[in-house]
Structures are given as C-alpha cells and as structure tokens.
Amino acid sequence: MIRVLLRPLLGRTRRQLTCQRTVELVTDYLEGALPDRQRARFEAHLAGCVHCTRYLEQMGATIRALGHLEVASVPPEVLAELVTVYRRVRSDRRAGD
Numbered sequence: 530m531i532r533v534l535l536r537p538l539l540g541r542t543r544r545q546l547t548c549q550r551t552v553e554l555v556t557d558y559l560e561g562a563l564p565d566r567q568r569a570r571f572e573a574h575l576a577g578c579v580h581c582t583r584y585l586e587q588m589g590a591t592i593r594a595l596g597h598l599e600v601a602s603v604p605p606e607v608l609a610e611l612v613t614v615y616r617r618v619r620s621d622r623r624a625g626d
C-alpha cells in the first residue's frame with residue numbers, strides 16, 4: 530500500500546542529470562567544488578553512463594598530465610579539442626603496443 534503510493538513520487542524525485550550537465554560539472558567534481566547533493570547526482574549519473582565515466586577519466590588524466598588545468602580560462606571548443614587530441618594520442622599509443 531505504502532509502496533504503491535510512493536512509487537510515482539520516487540520516480541519524479543530521482544531526476545537524472547543529462548550528459549551535457551554532467552560534463553559541465555566534471556571539472557568542479559575533480560576540484561572537489563561540488564556540493565554534496567550535486568556530487569551524489571553526478572556520481573549516480575556516472576554509475577549508469579559509460580560516456581561520462583570515460584570523459585571523467587580523460588579529464589582527470591589530462592589534469593594530472595598538465596599538473597593543473599585552468600578550465601575557466603579555456604574556451605569550450607579548445608577544451609573539446611584537447612580531449613580529442615588526448616584521445617587520439619592515447620589510442621595511437623595503444624596501437625603501437
């Protein structure tokens with residue numbers, strides 16, 4: 530009885546982040562700048578999304594490689610290019626193995 534009443538409520542409150550929103554939050558997440566609630570939603574999205582998980586890994590690796598990344602000062606298209614280049618370098622390296 531209670532379950533039946535709760536089901537529609539749960540369905541509505543468990544709103545998933547979109548991939549675009551998740552990608553936007555990656556740098557904040559890596560910097561530990563996300564509020565707990567948002568981080569929980571971010572991680573919930575990652576748990577079910579291979580693409581965003583991979584993106585997060587690559588951003589983390591890129592930031593480690595550069596020491597740090599001033600994301601705020603990098604235009605989105607440059608950032609996208611950086612990720613593309615990084616992806617290419619990585620797959621080239623793997624192909625050479």
Ligand SMILES: [Zn+2]
Binds near residue numbers: 549578582
């Ligand atoms: Zn996603």
